[in-house]
Amino acid sequence: MMLIPDAALASTPVVEPAGIGSAIERALGSESGGEDAPLSVSLQLLVVMSLLTILPALVLMMTSFLRILVVLSILRQAIGLQGSPPTQVLVGLSLFLSLFVMAPTLDAVNSLAIEPYAAGGMSADAAIASAGEAFHSFMLRQTREANLIMFADIAGAGAFSDPANVPFSILLPAFVTSELETAFQIGFMLFLPFLVIDLVVASVLMSLGMMMLSPTIVSLPFKLLLFVLVDGWALLMGSLAMSFG
Numbered sequence: 231m232m233l234i235p236d237a238a239l240a241s242t243p244v245v246e247p248a249g250i251g252s253a254i255e256r257a258l259g260s261e262s263g264g265e266d267a268p269l270s271v272s273l274q275l276l277v278v279m280s281l282l283t284i285l286p287a288l289v290l291m292m293t294s295f296l297r298i299l300v301v302l303s304i305l306r307q308a309i310g311l312q313g314s315p316p317t318q319v320l321v322g323l324s325l326f327l328s329l330f331v332m333a334p335t336l337d338a339v340n341s342l343a344i345e346p347y348a349a350g351g352m353s354a355d356a357a358i359a360s361a362g363e364a365f366h367s368f369m370l371r372q373t374r375e376a377n378l379i380m381f382a383d384i385a386g387a388g389a390f391s392d393p394a395n396v397p398f399s400i401l402l403p404a405f406v407t408s409e410l411e412t413a414f415q416i417g418f419m420l421f422l423p424f425l426v427i428d429l430v431v432a433s434v435l436m437s438l439g440m441m442m443l444s445p446t447i448v449s450l451p452f453k454l455l456l457f458v459l460v461d462g463w464a465l466l467m468g469s470l471a472m473s474f475g
Contacts, residue, residue: 291402292365294331294372297409297416298470299324304417305466308424309453310446327467331474338364362398369405370396372474377404377411412473420466424453 289295302320315323329336339361347357370393378396381404382388390396431449435441456462 289325289328291406292369293328294409294474295324295328296406297413297473298327298331300410300413301416301420301466301470304413305420308417308421309457310424310450327470331471332368335364335368363394366394366396366398366401369401370394372408372412373401373405374408374411377407380404381407416470416473423456427452427456 299320302324306315306320342364343352343357343360346352346360347354352360378393378400379389381400382390382396385400387397387400428445428449431452432445435443435445435448
């Protein structure tokens with residue numbers, strides 16, 4: 231992974247809802263021609279719904295959410311549980327763990343973009359650019375250099391002397407590819423101990439002549455016992471959070 235130092239992410243304040251609210255109010259006012267001429271309720275709803283439509287794609291493709299969700303899904307498949315934990319639980323767990331991982335980046339966005347824009351000291355274009363730089367830095371740190379070079383060659387952009395100059399059109403697919411590769415590597419390591427249990431149980435059942443008994447049914451309690459004994463959830467959550475360091 232490319233390690234790009236970012237001093238802005240090291241010391242940033244906690245996000246304040248009041249600053250976000252002021253920024254939204256100012257944005258809606260500027261869209262209507264000035265802060266004293268707010269948008270009508272119908273147009274405000276249209277703007278909010280448009281933003282909510284784009285938000286899931288941004289969360290999925292520009293944050294740590296993708297890696298965490300894929301790893302948790304592989305874990306459920308490795309243990310052999312078809313519907314437990316439910317998909318809604320995995321998505322919720324991935325979302326809140328992503329908020330924990332993305333906290334430094336969100337704090338940087340708040341201090342560098344939202345608060346200055348809400349205070350009237352920064353234009354909307356400058357605020358968006360500042361917020362984009364914070365996410366750009368996070369994504370760049372998690373992107374494999376080989377993937378970045380591959381998509382740069384496909385786009386015909388050539389080599390970049392400064393990684394900060396990599397456009398989002400190249401960084402985004404490289405970031406998603408790197409996240410999937412990392413998630414599958416973690417998933418492979420998760421699968422190994424459960425695969426060993428399946429092999430041992432299948433061998434024992436075959437040696438006893440119990441061909442009609444499904445090895446999956448017998449191995450499932452042992453998988454759950456192993457996962458509980460090693461404190462699997464805490465170990466996995468901590469390892470996923472530290473993997474973004």
